[in-house]
Structures are given as C-alpha cells and as structure tokens.
Amino acid sequence: MAADAGWQAFDMLIRHPGAMAYQLCTALQAGSPLPPLQELPDECVALLLYLVRTAPLLSSHEAAVAAEARSRGLAEFDAAGYVEPPDELTTVLDAASAVLLRQWQAGGPPDPRTWLRELSAAEATVDALPADLPPVRLQEIASVRVDLARAAARIHTDLGDKDAASAAWHRALGAARPIESLLLSTVRRYCEWIGRSDPDEALQQFLPLVERVLSGPPDIQRAEMLTYLTRFYLNHGDAIAAQDMGRRLERELQRLGFADTASGDYLDALPVWVSAAQRHVSDRTGALAAVHSALTGWLMIHALHVQLGTGDDSHQDRMGRLGVLFEEMSTREQAAEVSDGELLAAAAAMPDATPSLVAPDFSAGRAADERFRALCRRYDAGENSDELVEGWRSLAADPDLVPSSRAWSAVRAAKALTDRQLWDAARPDLRSALALARSAHEHDAEILAWHLLIQEQVTLGDNAAASHLCGQAIDRVEEVRSRITAPYLESAFMAALCSPYILGIETARRCGDWQLMLERTELLRTRALQSPASRVDSDGPLLAELRQLSAEFVVAANRDDRRLQRQAIWERLLIGRQHRRPRFDLATLQRRISGRAVVLAYYFLAESTLLRICITGDSVLCEKVSVEEHPAFIAALDGLACATAGSEDVERHLSALAPELLPPAFAAEVDAAPQVIVCPHQALHQVPFAALPFAGATLIEHKPVGAVPNLTCLLAEPAPPSSTTAYFGIATRSASDENGESKPALPGVEREIRQAAKLFGTPSRTLLGSAVTRENVDSADLRASLGSARVVHLALHGSDVADADVANAPMETKLYLADGPVDGLDIITWSLTADVVVLSACHAGKRAVSARGLARLSTDTVYGLQAAFHQAGAKAVIGPLWAVSDRVAPELIKPLCVALRDGHDAASALQHAVRTYLGGTVGTWRSPSLWGSFTLVGFSPAAFGLSPPAS
Structure with missing residues (x-):
C-alpha cells in the first residue's frame, strides 16, 4: 500500500492531461463515477469540461466539472473546439518543434546531415521572426532557438565536428542571453558538454553567473547548476569547492521542498517532491523535470560523500536506492508515453494529437554497467583470472557501455595482466585504453595506462625508452592542463596526474640528460610567477568589480557568498594567463649565472x-x-x-x-x-636558506642569498625601470581585524617608516597611523603613488597563510590596517612597478605549502601574499617566514633601506642588512630565530642583479 501511495502522485504527473481527460470521458460513458476533481491537473479539468458538454450522455457531470474549473479560474471552451486556431508565429514555432521531435519518431532519427539541413532551415525561419513582440512571445522564440541550436550541436558532436558543435552551442548561448532563466539552463547544458574537454571554457561561462547562483528565492535552475558545479569540481579533484557546492545544493533542495527522506525509502519522498515541483513549475513537463533534478541532486550529494570518504555507509545505500527509483521512474514514464500516445491518437476530436514516438531504451546500457561493476568487485576481492580479463575486454568493445566505463574496462584488463607480468598481452589493451580514455576525457584512466606502459620499460631497465614514453604522456597531460588554468582548480586537478612527470624526471636523471630533467621539474613548479605576462591588468571592469566586492566583503552579512564571488573574479582574471608551458633552457641559464x-x-x-x-x-x-x-x-x-x-x-x-x-x-x-x-x-619553502650554517657562520654572512619560485623566471628579460617615486611606506601602530577588534599595538612601526622615508629623501611618501584605512589605500591618488614607487614598505600586523581560517582560501592571507584587513585579493588590484616590496609584518613572507585539503601542492603553486604582490606587479618580496621581533625588525630595515637607496639589488641589500645587524649586536640577539626569518623571493633576474649575458 505504501508503495502504491508513493507512486500515485508520480503516475498522475507523468500522464498527458489530454489523454487523462479522454480516458476519464470513456470511463464516465461506461458508468464509472466522477473521480475527485481536485486531484486532476488544470489542463485535464479544462478539456474534461469541454468533453462532458459535447459528448453524449455526460451532461449530468457538467455542473461539477464547471464548478471545479471556475474555482481554478480556468477559461471555458466554446463549441469551436479545444484549441484556438494558431497564429503565424505559433505555426512557425510548431514547425520548428516538429523538426526537433524527429529524433524520437518510429524508425529512428533521419540521416544526420539531412537532419542538420532541416534544423538549419528551421533556425533561419525562426531568426526571421519579428523582434517587436511581447516579452512572453520573445521568450518562446528564444527557447525554440536554443533547442534548435542544441540539437545541431549534438549532431555535430556525433559526427566528430567539434568546431561546428561549438559554434552551434554559442548560437544557443546567444539566443538565451537576454532571458536570465533560459541563460542559466543553457549555460549549464553547454558546460556539461564542454566541461570535461575544456574546463577553462566552462569556467568562463559559469563564473560570471556565480552571483545568480548564490542569491534569490528558491529556484530549480539554480539547484541544477549547483548539481553541475558539484560534479564539475569533484571530477577535477577540487574537493573543497565540490563540498562547498554540495552544501549549497543540499540547502537549495531543502528550500525548494525536495528534502531527503529520513527513512531511506525514497517512495516516502516522491509524493512530497511531486508536490514541491508542481508548486514551483506550472506545466507538467517542467514539473517532471524538477522531480528528476531533485533526484539527480540528491544522487550527487550522496556520491560526493562516497567519493570523498566523508559520512557513513548510508550514503552508498542511498545512492543505490536512488538508482532503483530512477530506473522505475524511467520505466513508468516510457509506459505512460506509449499508452497516452495511443489514447490521443484514437481520440476522435484529436486524431493526430501526437506523432508516433519511440521512447529511448536504457536497459542495455544499465546491464553493461552492472557487468562492469560486478567484474570490478571480483577483482577488488582478490580474483585475477583470464575470465576477468576477457570480461573487461568484451565491455571495452561494448557500445552500450558509457565511454568512461569502456576506457576503465580496457585499463582494468591491462592492469590484471601486468599484475601477472604479462606485458606483451597487456600492450593492446593499454593502447585501446589510451584511445578510449582520451575520447571520453577520462584522464585518470589515461594516466594509469601511460603509467603501466612506462613501468614496463622501467622493469626492463630501458631508461631511454621509459623517458621517451614519459615525454609522450607529459605532452598529453600538458595538452589537457592548458585548458585548466584557474589557480585552485589546477592545483587540485594535477594532484592525481603527476606520475608521468615524476617518472620522467627520474628516468632523465638516470640518463644524465640534465636539460630534460630540469625542464620536467619546471613543469611541476609554479607557473604563476614565470613572467610579467601572468600579472593582473591594472584596469578593466573585472578589476573594478573585484575592488567593489572587496570593499563590501569586510562588512558583508554573508561572507561565504562574497568570498565565492571574489574568488570567481580572481579566477576569471587569471584563467589563460599563467599556464604557458615554460621554455626552460639550461644553457641560457648557465650563461646568465656564469x-x-x-x-x-x-x-x-x-x-x-x-x-x-x-x-x-x-x-x-x-x-x-x-x-x-x-x-x-x-x-x-x-x-x-x-x-x-x-x-x-x-x-x-x-x-x-x-x-x-x-x-x-x-x-x-x-x-x-x-x-x-x-x-x-x-x-x-619554509626554510630560511640564508640562515643555514655554512663555513663557520651563516650562508648570508658569506654571500647574498635569495630564492626563486622556479628557474624559468631567471631567464626573463629584466623590465626597464618605470618607477618615479623612490619609496612609499605604510604603517599603523593601532590595527583592527575584520570584526573591528583591536590588534596588539605596534609602537615602533610608524617611526620605522618615517626613518626609512627620510633615508630615501625626495620623492618619497608615507601613510601613517589612523590614516591607514581601506578607503585611503583604495583611493586613486594613493594607488598612483603606490604604483610609481621603486620600494614599497609595509610595517603592519600580518596573518599566517598556514592558519586554519585561510586553509581553503590562502589568497585571503591578510595585512591589518587601522580599520580592518586587506588580503591577497585586495593587493592584486594595486598595480605596482616596485623593484622590491618590503614586508615588516609577521608571517608575511611565507607561502602556502598545503591548501584546500591538499597536504602537498603537486604543482608547487604560490598562494598567499607572495603571489598577490607578484600579480600586482612587484619584482621581489622581502618578508619574514614567522613572527618578528619588534626590536629586531627596525634594526634590519634601516640598513636594508640604505642599501636599496644606494642602488643595490634586493639580494645584496638583504645581505648588507643582516651583516650590519649582526655586526652591531651580541649574545642571544644574534640568534637566527630573530633575524633569519627575513627572506627574499625574487620573481625576476633583477632581484639578483643578473643582466642578460653578452652575446
């Protein structure tokens, strides 16, 4: 009984209203009583009213049906018929819709190229419709345009013409753009198509919609976008972003009324979901889609917990229950479509109500997928037999299996064989796996296949052959990586794809090929700091938007949403800028440092x-x-x-x-x-190399010492001087945090800045005390002065990039002003030309070595204040790795500024400062714990006085 009650509301939803009305009419003519009218949809009641008025022997029911229709405000039909004669616009749109329906007609869709011509002609006809129509009609036109372009994109994709498919998708996006509700769904579907092959393009499309995704009343389309974003980030390894989107998705589904079931029986939830869908969407098709969206959303939420290993075993169980529910829903929908089509076709009043449609059959694919999972379970339980290998080979060739599972089937077959050292037998499976994984964009499977091919050569002791294969695998990963350049996402994505690089570095080392070895290490070092090309432009609407959001961020009621919006703009600023493959050349480096x-x-x-x-x-x-x-x-x-x-x-x-x-x-x-x-x-990166003991002293006492984030930045051509102000210093003894709470006083910092400015003389500028506010720092006048300074010096409180509160957002590492903090995303908007930024602030010279749930950053990406100042334009940063002494810092800063004033490069200036300090102090004040934390990171050869060698 409970099961029947669970399906009753769903079965009512999937029925065609016209078919329901004709079926009721037939039952009434056979003497059945009138059912409860309040349970029937509007369209069914309206048509039933017309039928009981016109059909023989049914006039006794007219009063009851008419009363129900009036209570709902439904229009009464006259004797002219059920549907008003269509106007010219409706005729055009109906004709276009008929072209779209051809894929479901009996006998299958037409020849693809014939169908493309029909779709193109339909698009042209719709495009010719007038533009001066009421908004509701323009929305109808836009919706049909989007559907036509999407259909064309699918056909081009099936034909292997990605460029034509992309052009069709962009026509769909263009048609949807004026209508916000349509745009969100179109962007989501486009991103689902492009996201695996070109994540950057997907990000470029959906990041501008982040505010729309975050705000507003409960919305089905927002839930669908959040489902997509959860899956997108999970597929690309960014667990933190996936969890954030998953939490937002769960809240959105609950706000919409699609709560998860407490009992674990989704038949309890189904009638509630149907009711919620009907509240939010007026038409039957939209309500049915909303129920599917709820199911898909909860499936994604539970899959997220399973894949990340969070929560308990109930998530796996609920995934299985949702899968069973989906299959039963699909079966019932197919049966209802067939029976309703027959009813409508047989109805005398609507003899041609619908074309003969064929519902898609997913049973073969589900069976193949279950065979795949069964084989995997046997292998994971310890079995490794020829039967398993042949089973996987059969699945790899099975067109009913989804492409990703076909790729993994080939990899599994090869792995089972290589476990038994049957390398020759495994090689065809590995080649098949590479092709299948590439076409399915299943990167983990592709990398495992490459790893096994390389491992064979390593096992044979052929390092040259292994290195060559590593090069091929690296080229393939770099091809994919070039389209994943959003900073946090790139770090997460590459975490699982590093094995070809590591093996490539080691095999090149064994071969004694230093150029190749170092070239490959550069590929897994940060790319954000290779050259000025990676820096953020100083103007433009995105940067202005980031400044505005940053101003609001400090006082925002919902900082989580503002944080996500700021991050989205930062990612849009950097996408595509920082991931050019480094062109490292050992010989050029050696000439420069010789x-x-x-x-x-x-x-x-x-x-x-x-x-x-x-x-x-x-x-x-x-x-x-x-x-x-x-x-x-x-x-x-x-x-x-x-x-x-x-x-x-x-x-x-x-x-x-x-x-x-x-x-x-x-x-x-x-x-x-x-x-x-x-x-x-x-x-x-946490080691102060300058303070390491060497030859009876510390290394920096013997010679200048500085660090670089990668070797490639030493090959850049030094930028010509562009600064007009010698020095700009900022300090406040009284700072506040983001909650308005006072930080401990820094009594000496304002004096430190005044002394430094006096050393540099004119032209210099300072901002001190209570004037060090966010508003002043953000003023056009101060920005211009900051941007023209050769040396920028900040003596402030700083936060630690390793603190838990910025672990998932390391670019929010802070410097504290008089009225609140600025963080890395504020600093990138500063547009600097400084030769060096001096940070007399605790922890300010430190960079993240772990972030966003990653214990190690596999690509060594720089996050924190270092990255922010480089992206703002600085050529070098000098700052402490840990908390600094208020007494020691000024004694180091004064000789540092003297050396910088006198034209020393940053490395020589820091050495001069340390030597001067150590020469004037004794005892415990000579401890490296007091002065050794100050380190130099140079982003340019100029930081070390390295000019291009003579040709």
Missing part, C-alpha cells in the same frame, strides 16, 4: 625522496637522497613550520637541515660563487 651565481635547486620526487641539484656556469651536479634515512631532517622541517622569534629550537633545526641542503659535494661551488640563488620545493 661567474655571478650558483643555483641550488631542490625537488621532491616523493615525500621521502629529494633531488638536490647544483648548477654553475659550466656544470650540473645532481644527487638523490632518501630523507627518511635522516629523521632529524624531517623533524627540523616540521619544526620550522611553526617557528617563533626567540626560539632556541630554530638554530637546532637549521643545523639539522644544513648537511642535506648544503652537502659537501656542493660546498666548493657555493664557496666560489659570488651569490647563491635557491629554488626550493614544497616544504623547503
């Missing part, structure tokens, strides 16, 4: 395996070391991550790190070089 510097580069092949590389003008020395054999090294890295000023542990940690980071094999080259340029990796 006689001027030694470069020490580090790279973690794995969490416990470190490459250390020493590059001079004429040599490369590379060593591979297992750091797990040196527990003191690991403990020291962990200790520096939470270092504090004055801690005795810092010196001990640095002493433990020095033997591995400055090994004896490098000592002679380091000792002979005029300066040291370090290229750290992952956790090593």
Whole structure:
C-alpha cells in the first residue's frame, strides 16, 4: 500500500492531461463515477469540461466539472473546439518543434546531415521572426532557438565536428542571453558538454553567473547548476569547492521542498517532491523535470560523500536506492508515453494529437554497467583470472557501455595482466585504453595506462625508452592542463596526474640528460610567477568589480557568498594567463649565472625522496637522497613550520637541515660563487636558506642569498625601470581585524617608516597611523603613488597563510590596517612597478605549502601574499617566514633601506642588512630565530642583479 501511495502522485504527473481527460470521458460513458476533481491537473479539468458538454450522455457531470474549473479560474471552451486556431508565429514555432521531435519518431532519427539541413532551415525561419513582440512571445522564440541550436550541436558532436558543435552551442548561448532563466539552463547544458574537454571554457561561462547562483528565492535552475558545479569540481579533484557546492545544493533542495527522506525509502519522498515541483513549475513537463533534478541532486550529494570518504555507509545505500527509483521512474514514464500516445491518437476530436514516438531504451546500457561493476568487485576481492580479463575486454568493445566505463574496462584488463607480468598481452589493451580514455576525457584512466606502459620499460631497465614514453604522456597531460588554468582548480586537478612527470624526471636523471630533467621539474613548479605576462591588468571592469566586492566583503552579512564571488573574479582574471608551458633552457641559464651565481635547486620526487641539484656556469651536479634515512631532517622541517622569534629550537633545526641542503659535494661551488640563488620545493619553502650554517657562520654572512619560485623566471628579460617615486611606506601602530577588534599595538612601526622615508629623501611618501584605512589605500591618488614607487614598505600586523581560517582560501592571507584587513585579493588590484616590496609584518613572507585539503601542492603553486604582490606587479618580496621581533625588525630595515637607496639589488641589500645587524649586536640577539626569518623571493633576474649575458 505504501508503495502504491508513493507512486500515485508520480503516475498522475507523468500522464498527458489530454489523454487523462479522454480516458476519464470513456470511463464516465461506461458508468464509472466522477473521480475527485481536485486531484486532476488544470489542463485535464479544462478539456474534461469541454468533453462532458459535447459528448453524449455526460451532461449530468457538467455542473461539477464547471464548478471545479471556475474555482481554478480556468477559461471555458466554446463549441469551436479545444484549441484556438494558431497564429503565424505559433505555426512557425510548431514547425520548428516538429523538426526537433524527429529524433524520437518510429524508425529512428533521419540521416544526420539531412537532419542538420532541416534544423538549419528551421533556425533561419525562426531568426526571421519579428523582434517587436511581447516579452512572453520573445521568450518562446528564444527557447525554440536554443533547442534548435542544441540539437545541431549534438549532431555535430556525433559526427566528430567539434568546431561546428561549438559554434552551434554559442548560437544557443546567444539566443538565451537576454532571458536570465533560459541563460542559466543553457549555460549549464553547454558546460556539461564542454566541461570535461575544456574546463577553462566552462569556467568562463559559469563564473560570471556565480552571483545568480548564490542569491534569490528558491529556484530549480539554480539547484541544477549547483548539481553541475558539484560534479564539475569533484571530477577535477577540487574537493573543497565540490563540498562547498554540495552544501549549497543540499540547502537549495531543502528550500525548494525536495528534502531527503529520513527513512531511506525514497517512495516516502516522491509524493512530497511531486508536490514541491508542481508548486514551483506550472506545466507538467517542467514539473517532471524538477522531480528528476531533485533526484539527480540528491544522487550527487550522496556520491560526493562516497567519493570523498566523508559520512557513513548510508550514503552508498542511498545512492543505490536512488538508482532503483530512477530506473522505475524511467520505466513508468516510457509506459505512460506509449499508452497516452495511443489514447490521443484514437481520440476522435484529436486524431493526430501526437506523432508516433519511440521512447529511448536504457536497459542495455544499465546491464553493461552492472557487468562492469560486478567484474570490478571480483577483482577488488582478490580474483585475477583470464575470465576477468576477457570480461573487461568484451565491455571495452561494448557500445552500450558509457565511454568512461569502456576506457576503465580496457585499463582494468591491462592492469590484471601486468599484475601477472604479462606485458606483451597487456600492450593492446593499454593502447585501446589510451584511445578510449582520451575520447571520453577520462584522464585518470589515461594516466594509469601511460603509467603501466612506462613501468614496463622501467622493469626492463630501458631508461631511454621509459623517458621517451614519459615525454609522450607529459605532452598529453600538458595538452589537457592548458585548458585548466584557474589557480585552485589546477592545483587540485594535477594532484592525481603527476606520475608521468615524476617518472620522467627520474628516468632523465638516470640518463644524465640534465636539460630534460630540469625542464620536467619546471613543469611541476609554479607557473604563476614565470613572467610579467601572468600579472593582473591594472584596469578593466573585472578589476573594478573585484575592488567593489572587496570593499563590501569586510562588512558583508554573508561572507561565504562574497568570498565565492571574489574568488570567481580572481579566477576569471587569471584563467589563460599563467599556464604557458615554460621554455626552460639550461644553457641560457648557465650563461646568465656564469661567474655571478650558483643555483641550488631542490625537488621532491616523493615525500621521502629529494633531488638536490647544483648548477654553475659550466656544470650540473645532481644527487638523490632518501630523507627518511635522516629523521632529524624531517623533524627540523616540521619544526620550522611553526617557528617563533626567540626560539632556541630554530638554530637546532637549521643545523639539522644544513648537511642535506648544503652537502659537501656542493660546498666548493657555493664557496666560489659570488651569490647563491635557491629554488626550493614544497616544504623547503619554509626554510630560511640564508640562515643555514655554512663555513663557520651563516650562508648570508658569506654571500647574498635569495630564492626563486622556479628557474624559468631567471631567464626573463629584466623590465626597464618605470618607477618615479623612490619609496612609499605604510604603517599603523593601532590595527583592527575584520570584526573591528583591536590588534596588539605596534609602537615602533610608524617611526620605522618615517626613518626609512627620510633615508630615501625626495620623492618619497608615507601613510601613517589612523590614516591607514581601506578607503585611503583604495583611493586613486594613493594607488598612483603606490604604483610609481621603486620600494614599497609595509610595517603592519600580518596573518599566517598556514592558519586554519585561510586553509581553503590562502589568497585571503591578510595585512591589518587601522580599520580592518586587506588580503591577497585586495593587493592584486594595486598595480605596482616596485623593484622590491618590503614586508615588516609577521608571517608575511611565507607561502602556502598545503591548501584546500591538499597536504602537498603537486604543482608547487604560490598562494598567499607572495603571489598577490607578484600579480600586482612587484619584482621581489622581502618578508619574514614567522613572527618578528619588534626590536629586531627596525634594526634590519634601516640598513636594508640604505642599501636599496644606494642602488643595490634586493639580494645584496638583504645581505648588507643582516651583516650590519649582526655586526652591531651580541649574545642571544644574534640568534637566527630573530633575524633569519627575513627572506627574499625574487620573481625576476633583477632581484639578483643578473643582466642578460653578452652575446
């Protein structure tokens, strides 16, 4: 009984109102009583009223049906018939709709190219309709235009013509753009089509709609977009964004009335969902689509928990129950469509009510998918047999199986064979898997296939062949990666695709090919800081919008929504800018540093395996070391991550790190070089290399030391000087956080800025004390002065990029002004030309080494204030890795500013500052914990005084 009650409302929804009316009329003529009219849809009541008036022997029911119709405000039909004669516009739109319906006609759709010609002709006819029509008619026209263009896009896709399909989709987007409700659904469907192959294009389409997705009353289309976004981010590895969208989706479904079932029995929820759908959507087709959207939304929410391993086993169970519900719904819909079509066709008043349609049959695909899952369960339980391999091979060739499962079937077959070392037998399956995975955009399957092909050559000891295959796999990943350039998304997406790079670096090392090895390490270092081309433009509507949102962010009631909107604009600013494949050339680097510097580069092949590389003008020395054999090294890295000023542990940690980071094999080259340029990796970004013990002192006491985020930035041509102001300093002793709470006073910072400005003389500028407000910092006058300063100096409170409150949004690392903070997304709007930004603020020189649920950033992307100042235009940043001493900072800053004033490059200036400080202090004040946190990160050769070598 409960099951029948659960399906009753749904069965009523899927029935065609006209067919229901004719069926009721037939039953009444046979003597059946009049059913409860309040349960019937409007269209059915209206037609039933017409039928009982005109059909023989049914006039006794007219009063009851008429009363129901009047209570709903339904128009009465006259003897002229059920439907008014169509006007010319309706005739055109009906003809276009008939072309669309041809895919479901008996006998199957027409020849694709014939159908394309028909669709094109229909589009032209609809496009010729007048534009000066009422809004409701214009919306009808736009909807048909969108449907025609989408149908053409599907056919072009099936024919393999992606360019024509893309053009058709853009026609659909153009037709939908004037109508907001239509635009959201069209963008979603377009993104579903393009999102796997070109995520950047999908982002460019839906990021401008983020505000629409976040705000407003409950909306079915917003729920559908949130379902898509949850799936999009999950498919691309961004668990944090997927969880955020999943939470928003769950709230939206509940607001709409599509609550999840408490009992786990979705037949309890189905009548509630039907009722909610009918409240939000007036027509039957739309209400049915809304029920499907609710089901798909909850399926996505539970799949999210299953895939991320959050929650309990109930999510897997509910996914299964929703799948069963969907199949039963599809079966009932197909049966209702067939029976209603027969009723309408047989009705004398509407002999040609509908064409003969064929409902799609999904049973073969479902059966193939179940076979695939059954084979996987057997393999996961420990079975590895020829029967399994043949089963997967059969599925890989089965056109009824979805493309992604076909790709995984081929990979599974190959993996089962390689587990038994049957490499020759596995090779055809691997080649098949590569082709299937590429066409299905199933990147994880494709990478696993490449990994197995490479592993065969490694097993055989053929490093050259393995390296060549790695190169092919890397080229393929780079092809995909070039279309995923939104910063957070790229970090997440690449986390699972690094194995070809790691194997490629190692096999190139074994072959002694230093150019290739370093070229491949550069591919997995940050690309956001390669050249000025990656910086944000100083003007434009997007930047203006970001400034406005940032001003609202501090006082916004719903900061989560504002955060998402700001992030969306930041991503739109950077999409496509920062991911050009680096053109690294070892010979050019060696010419540039010859006689001027030694470069020490580090790279973690794995969490416990470190490459250390020493590059001079004429040599490369590379060593591979297992750091797990040196527990003191690991403990020291962990200790520096939470270092504090004055801690005795810092010196001990640095002493433990020095033997591995400055090994004896490098000592002679380091000792002979005029300066040291370090290229750290992952956790090593937390190490103050300048403070490492070396030759009886610290490294920076012997020579200038600075870091670069990648080697490629050392190859850039130094930009010509463009600054007109020597110095701009900002400081306030009294700062506030985002909640208006006062930060601890900084009594010496304003004096620090005044002294520095006096050293630089004219032209210099300062902003001090209570004048250091968000409004003043954002003023056009101050922006112009900031933008023209050669040295920008900020003495403020800073936040730690490793703090939990910015773990999922590291670009919101903050500097605190008198009336609240500015963060990284504010700073990127500053349009700087500074040779160096000096940050006398706790933690301000630190970058994230983990973020957004990723324990390690596989592409070593820079997030935090470093990234913000580079994107704003700075060529270098000097700042502390941990909290600074109020006494020590001014004593370092004064000689630093003297050296910068006198024209020293940033690396030499920092060395001068440290030497001056150490020369004037004794005892515990010489501890590296007090001065060693100040580090230099250069984004340009100019930070190290490196000019292009003579040709």
